[in-house]
Amino acid sequence: xxxxxxxxxxxxxxxxxxxxxxxxxxxxxxxxxxxxxxxxxxxxxxxxxxxxxxxxxxxxxxxxxxxxxxxxxxxxxxxxxxxxxxxxxxxxxxxxxxxxxxxxxxxxxxxxxxxxxxxxxxxxxxxxxxxxxxxxxxxxxxxxxxxxxxxxxxxxxxxxxxxxxxxxxxxxxxxxxxxxxxxxxxxxxxxxxxxxxxxxxxxxxxxxxxxxxxxxxxxxxxxxxxxxxxxxxxxxxxxxxxxxxxxxxxxxxxxxxxxxxxxxxxxxxxxxxxxxxxxxxxxxxxxxxxxxxxxxxxxxxxxxxxxxxxxxxxxxxxxxxxxxxxxxxxxxxxxxxxxxxxxxxxxxxxxxxxxxxxxxxxxxxxxxxxxxxxxxxxxxxxxxxxxxxxxxxxxxxxxxxxxxxxxxxxxxxxxxxxxxxxxxxxxxxxxxxxxxxxxxxxxxxxxxxxxxxxxxx
Ligand code: GLN
Numbered sequence: 340x341x342x343x344x345x346x347x348x349x350x351x352x353x354x355x356x357x358x359x360x361x362x363x364x365x366x367x368x369x370x371x372x373x374x375x376x377x378x379x380x381x382x383x384x385x386x387x388x389x390x391x392x393x394x395x396x397x398x399x400x401x402x403x404x405x406x407x408x409x410x411x412x413x414x415x416x417x418x419x420x421x422x423x424x425x426x427x428x429x430x431x432x433x434x435x436x437x438x439x440x441x442x443x444x445x446x447x448x449x450x451x452x453x454x455x456x457x458x459x460x461x462x463x464x465x466x467x468x469x470x471x472x473x474x475x476x477x478x479x480x481x482x483x484x485x486x487x488x489x490x491x492x493x494x495x496x497x498x499x500x501x502x503x504x505x506x507x508x509x510x511x512x513x514x515x516x517x518x519x520x521x522x523x524x525x526x527x528x529x530x531x532x533x534x535x536x537x538x539x540x541x542x543x544x545x546x547x548x549x550x551x552x553x554x555x556x557x558x559x560x561x562x563x564x565x566x567x568x569x570x571x572x573x574x575x576x577x578x579x580x581x582x583x584x585x586x587x588x589x590x591x592x593x594x595x596x597x598x599x600x601x602x603x604x605x606x607x608x609x610x611x612x613x614x615x616x617x618x619x620x621x622x623x624x625x626x627x628x629x630x631x632x633x634x635x636x637x638x639x640x641x642x643x644x645x646x647x648x649x650x651x652x653x654x655x656x657x658x659x660x661x662x663x664x665x666x667x668x669x670x671x672x673x674x675x676x677x678x679x680x681x682x683x684x685x686x687x688x689x690x691x692x693x694x695x696x697x698x699x700x701x702x703x704x705x706x707x708x709x710x711x712x713x714x715x716x717x718x719x720x721x722x723x724x725x726x727x728x729x730x731x732x733x734x735x736x737x738x739x740x741x742x743x744x745x746x747x748x749x750x751x752x753x754x755x756x757x758x759x760x761x762x763x764x765x766x767x768x769x770x771x772x773x774x775x776x777x778x779x780x781x782x783x784x785x786x787x788x789x790x791x792x793x794x795x796x
Pocket of ligand 1: 463464465466488489508509510511512514541648
């Protein structure tokens with residue numbers, strides 16, 4: 340078992356492992372392994388110098404932040420000053436960020452070291468990591484298979500232990516889907532909990548930035564660093580910072596009510612469901628009460644999601660008209676991005692008759708109401724993350740088959756609730772993640788359930 344995030348942090352703070360050594364060994368591993376995995380598309384040339392500055396603070400006995408010396412990969416749709424935020428697209432190939440996104444400022448304030456920019460599906464449109472203009476990413480936990488997407492690079496980097504933590508984004512499952520396929524931990528925060536200033540958006544009513552890590556403690560640590568009110572942003576929830584790591588000291592699941600739904604087995608490969616059912620039994624043994632909840636329209640979320648995300652993406656990409664960033668998106672983007680732009684434009688044109696978009700919003704309300712009603716009876720809902728196993732890299736699949744990876748993840752985005760993923764086991768040697776959905780601001784319960792399962796092994 341590799342060293343946990345908190346144990347490494349303690350060694351750095353205690354001067355046993357220097358931040359510079361931690362960075363140097365991450366860079367060595369990247370050098371050695373990433374040519375094959377392709378999880379980073381740019382490295383931070385100042386990482387070592389930044390780590391040395393943290394080491395000096397530790398030597399002088401000064402207070403250091405809660406991420407002191409940990410290496411952090413950033414999805415390429417988040418602005419990090421001086422590095423490229425390409426969104427893995429030729430559209431933004433030469434765009435060097437002029438500023439740090441709010442989440443990056445918060446990571447730096449806690450002495451985390453940005454190690455580089457992670458590969459991803461182009462403009463976060465995808466579920467496989469194959470649509471990047473920088474080439475596909477391999478899955479270190481199941482070589483030759485897709486790592487999942489769109490936060491493909493971050494999840495693969497964590498799985499291969501190329502860095503300690505990563506920031507991903509999740510609009511319809513892009514943190515949870517790759518976390519599941521790569522056998523790691525990830526969390527999509529409640530909509531409005533994490534500031535998105537400095538994120539290049541895919542669907543602004545759905546996007547959230549969130550953590551990826553090898554263990555639940557790492558996810559809690561990065562989440563508490565980036566979450567909480569920001570005066571820069573009007574659509575954020577007005578919530579103060581929460582110390583999630585502290586809340587994780589509560590280990591028991593006694594008294595916790597955990598929802599399950601028949602819907603999940605209808606939508607999921609039976610071999611995956613078997614692994615998930617094993618985890619549900621474990622939760623029962625740990626003292627939780629398992630309650631059946633009704634989610635009759637869950638699967639309708641998928642088509643509503645793809646309509647909404649296409650309209651929002653179309654509108655968001657109008658700024659890439661070639662004048663500011665040098666290239667018109669339609670001239671240089673890949674097939675899936677173009678498909679969404681054209682779909683979004685078509686739906687927007689038809690909107691005056693309320694043909695598609697208005698209906699999609701109605702379905703969104705329906706899915707949200709059903710989930711919120713379920714959360715009146717339970718604290719969390721557990722089930723599978725992805726309904727099928729990841730395909731082999733390069734396999735030709737239809738757009739609908741690609742979208743079908745997202746059946747179980749889009750409802751949380753539509754409803755604005757939070758959802759985490761923790762490894763549940765393997766099917767044919769390929770990791771399968773358990774999804775734990777929580778109510779609005781239910782991150783403490785989600786993290787507790789994930790940690791209990793992680794500890795139970
Ligand atoms: N796979 C979904 C899509 O392609 C989700 C993407 C995401 O969450 N960024 O839209």
